[in-house]
Amino acid sequence: MSNLSVKHLIAIKDLQPEDVQLILNTADNFKEVLNRPIKRVPTLRDITIANIFFENSTRTRISFELAEKRLSADIINFSSSSSSVKKGETLIDTVNNILAMKVDMVVMRHQSPGAPVLLSKHIDATIINAGDGTHEHPTQALLDAYSMMEKLGEKSGKRLNDLKGVKVAIIGDILHSRVAGSNIHCLKMLGAEVTLCGPPTLIPKHIASMGVNVSYNLKETLEWCDVANILRIQLERQDIKFFPSLREYSLYYGINKELLNALSKEIIIMHPGPINRGVEITSDVADSKQSIILQQVENGVAIRMAVLYLLAGRLD
Amino acid sequence: MQPRGVFLAKRIRKTLEELLPGITINFGLLDATFYRDDFRHREKPLLAEETDIEFVVDGKEVVLVDDVFYTGRTIRSALDALLDFGRPAKIELLVLIDRRLSRHVPITPDYVGKTIDAVTSEKVRVDWDHDGNGRGDAVWIVPSKE
Numbered sequence: 001m002s003n004l005s006v007k008h009l010i011a012i013k014d015l016q017p018e019d020v021q022l023i024l025n026t027a028d029n030f031k032e033v034l035n036r037p038i039k040r041v042p043t044l045r046d047i048t049i050a051n052i053f054f055e056n057s058t059r060t061r062i063s064f065e066l067a068e069k070r071l072s073a074d075i076i077n078f079s080s081s082s083s084s085v086k087k088g089e090t091l092i093d094t095v096n097n098i099l100a101m102k103v104d105m106v107v108m109r110h111q112s113p114g115a116p117v118l119l120s121k122h123i124d125a126t127i128i129n130a131g132d133g134t135h136e137h138p139t140q141a142l143l144d145a146y147s148m149m150e151k152l153g154e155k156s157g158k159r160l161n162d163l164k165g166v167k168v169a170i171i172g173d174i175l176h177s178r179v180a181g182s183n184i185h186c187l188k189m190l191g192a193e194v195t196l197c198g199p200p201t202l203i204p205k206h207i208a209s210m211g212v213n214v215s216y217n218l219k220e221t222l223e224w225c226d227v228a229n230i231l232r233i234q235l236e237r238q239d240i241k242f243f244p245s246l247r248e249y250s251l252y253y254g255i256n257k258e259l260l261n262a263l264s265k266e267i268i269i270m271h272p273g274p275i276n277r278g279v280e281i282t283s284d285v286a287d288s289k290q291s292i293i294l295q296q297v298e299n300g301v302a303i304r305m306a307v308l309y310l311l312a313g314r315l316d
Numbered sequence: 317m318q319p320r321g322v323f324l325a326k327r328i329r330k331t332l333e334e335l336l337p338g339i340t341i342n343f344g345l346l347d348a349t350f351y352r353d354d355f356r357h358r359e360k361p362l363l364a365e366e367t368d369i370e371f372v373v374d375g376k377e378v379v380l381v382d383d384v385f386y387t388g389r390t391i392r393s394a395l396d397a398l399l400d401f402g403r404p405a406k407i408e409l410l411v412l413i414d415r416r417l418s419r420h421v422p423i424t425p426d427y428v429g430k431t432i433d434a435v436t437s438e439k440v441r442v443d444w445d446h447d448g449n450g451r452g453d454a455v456w457i458v459p460s461k462e
C-alpha cells in the first residue's frame with residue numbers, strides 16, 4: 001500500500017522520485033488490464049471526471065477519455081470552442097459551474113502556464129494537468145519515461161526500474177515545449193543524462209542550470225545519445241521568427257534516415273506527436289522500427305489510468 | 317489469488333503433478349485489486365500485484381485458491397475479475413483456512429483445509445516455509461493490530 005505525496009498532478013517538479021516510481025509501477029498493472037479480452041475494470045465507477053480542454057488536442061484528450069472509460073468512471077467532455085467561455089466567463093466560474101454538477105476530478109488543458117495551479121487553489125476537486133501552455137505536461141513525461149524503460153528493457157524481457165546512465169537527447173523547439181520541461185524533471189529524477197539540442201533561438205538561456213547539457217550540433221548529439229525525443233516546431237506559439245524557414249530548420253535539425261544510418265549504434269526515436277512529417281522528422285524515420293512513437297501512445301493510456309487511480313484514492 | 321494464495325496454489329499444483337504424472341494443470345495469477353468494492357474506503361489506494369493468465373479460461377474448470385477465507389469480499393471481486401477473462405465452464409473455491417463466522421457475502425468454499433472459529437479482533441496468519449519469512453509452515457491466530 002502506498003500513496004502519492006500530492007493531491008493534484010500539476011507538474012513533475014512537484015513530485016518525489018517515489019511518486020514517479022509508484023505511478024510507473026501501477027501503470028504496469030494497467031498495461032496488463034489493457035491486454036485482457038475485457039479491457040475494463042470497475043474501480044472508479046463512483047467517480048465523475050470532467051475533461052476540460054481550452055486548447056486543441058487529439059492524443060491527450062482521447063487517451064485520458066479512454067483511460068477514464070477503462071476505469072469505469074463517468075465522464076463529461078468540454079471544449080472551449082463550443083462553450084460559454086466564448087461569452088466571457090472566467091476560468092474559475094466555468095469550472096465551478098461544472099463542479100456544481102458533482103464532479104470529482106478535472107483533467108484540464110489550458111493555453112496559459114499556471115492555469116491548473118490557479119484552479120487547484122480555488123476549487124474543490126482533484127486537478128490533473130493535461131498541458132498548460134509552455135509550462136508542463138506531466139503525463140506525457142511519465143509515458144515517455146515509461147516507454148523508454150520498456151524499450152531499453154526489451155532484450156532482458158523486463159522493463160527497467162530507472163534510467164541511470166541512459167543518455168537522452170531532447171531535440172527541437174525546447175523554448176515553446178511543455179513536454180521538454182516535464183521530461184527534463186522526470187528524466188533527471190530517474191537518473192538519465194539529458195542533452196537539449198536545437199537552434200540557439202529555440203533553446204532558453206540558462207536552461208543548463210536544470211542540470212542538462214546543451215548542444216547546437218545535431219550530429220554530435222545523435223552520436224552521443226541512446227534515445228532521441230524529437231519535439232514538434234510549435235508554430236502556433238511563435239509570435240516572431242525564430243529561424244528563417246521550415247526548410248532551413250529541417251536541413252539543420254530534421255532527423256532523417258541517412259543521419260541515423262551514419263551512427264555507430266541504433267538509437268531509439270521518440271516523438272510526443274503530432275508529427276510534422278518532413279520538418280523535424282522524416283516519414284521513413286517516424287515509421288521505422290527504431291521509432292516507438294506508437295508505443296508511446298499505447299502506454300499513455302496505462303500511465304493515465306495509473307495517475308487517475310492513485311489520485312482518486314486520495315479523494316475524500 | 318494474489319498475493320497469499322499463490323504459495324498454496326503452487327504447492328497443490330506440484331503435489332498433483334507428482335501424484336498424476338503427465339497431467340497438465342494451467343496455472344495463473346489473479347489480482348482482484350481493481351475490482352474491490354472498498355476502494356476509497358481505505359486510507360491509501362491498494363497496490364495491485366501481477367495478474368498473469370496465459371491460458372484461455374473459456375470452457376475450463378477453474379479452481380480459485382486462497383489461503384484465508386474471511387469476509388468473502390476478495391473472492392467476490394475475484395469472480396468479477398475472472399469473468400472478464402472469459403466464461404469458464406465451472407468455478408470452484410479452495411481455501412486453506414475458512415473463518416466461517418465472519419462472512420459478509422453469501423459465498424461458500426468447495427474445498428477447505430481447516431475451519432477456524434476466530435473472532436474479528438483476531439487475525440489469522442499463514443506462514444509458508446518458502447514465503448521468505450523463514451518461519452516455516454504454520455497457521456497462527458494472533459491479536460489484530462487494529
